[in-house]
Amino acid sequence: MSSRQQDQSLIEEAICSICLDFFTDPVILECGHNFCRSCVTRCWAKKRRISCPECRAEFSKRNLKANRALARLAEKVRILNLNLKEKERKLxxxxxxxxxxxxxxxxxxxxxxxxxxxxxxxxxxxxxxxxxxxxxxxxxxxxxxxxxxxxxxxxxxxxxxxxxxxxxxxxxx
Missing domain, CATH: 3.30.160.60 (Classic Zinc Finger)
Incomplete structure (x- = not known):
């Protein structure tokens, strides 16, 4: 895998599947999927049942655990992405x-x-x-x-x- 592909793969791991942007205050659900706290809260506000927006696993209660490691990773990847864009701009x-x-x-x-x-x-x-x-x-x-x-x-x-x-x-x- 080329360096560019590795960078892109890493960037994709730091992106919320709901807002399609870098994680902001990421939380992990019981099923193991991660989302921005505000994104998953908005999804749940529209529905009666509490379920994972990705795999549809249902939960008995709203249990959002902060994912600090992912928050740090997302911030580092955000900086990496900015540096890559700057580097690409100048050939x-x-x-x-x-x-x-x-x-x-x-x-x-x-x-x-x-x-x-x-x-x-x-x-x-x-x-x-x-x-x-x-x-x-x-x-x-x-x-x-x-x-x-x-x-x-x-x-x-x-x-x-x-x-x-x-x-x-x-x-x-």
């Missing part, structure tokens, strides 16, 4: 672990400042990532507009052909 060079700041027009890929000076990129053309994004975004939009027009024309042709086929079938004895 890094696999070779130099530097932030990718340039777009190599020749190779059509993102590179770091160290890669720019490397032999393999000598005499290549570069531009800042934001500038490249603007240019390629415009190109994509133009291509999308063109494809949308072609798709519309193809659908129109298809509709005409279906009408012609229907007309031919209607004339057959």
């Amino acid at each position: 890094h060079c696999e070779e130099h672990h530097e932030e990718l700041k340039l777009f190599c027009e020749t190779d059509k890929k993102l590179i770091c400042l160290i890669c720019r000076d490397a032999r393999e990129h000598r005499e290549h053309r570069f531009m800042p990532i934001k500038e490249a994004v603007g240019i390629y975004k415009d190109q994509l939009k133009t291509s999308l507009d063109s494809l949308t027009e072609k798709k519309s024309a193809a659908r129109e042709t298809e509709l005409k052909q279906k009408q012609q086929i229907s007309g031919v079938r209607g004339r057959s004895p």
Whole structure:
């Protein structure tokens, strides 16, 4: 299992199945399932019978035990998740672990400042990532507009052909 998959698996363990957010004041039920105290209390307020929202096991009384270990784990995972999101926001060079700041027009890929000076990129053309994004975004939009027009024309042709086929079938004895 990759590190990213392990991180995601750990994050999922710290999420309440009712609110789908990190546990807040987690409690454990007699059946062993965990929920945020407020989530399970809200579920029980709507029902006459007291049961687990996950496995539907019924209980004779409302017995919510605080799960302090899970609360600590959820807080650590919340911080880990924030750090992962911050790390994902900034792309890094696999070779130099530097932030990718340039777009190599020749190779059509993102590179770091160290890669720019490397032999393999000598005499290549570069531009800042934001500038490249603007240019390629415009190109994509133009291509999308063109494809949308072609798709519309193809659908129109298809509709005409279906009408012609229907007309031919209607004339057959």
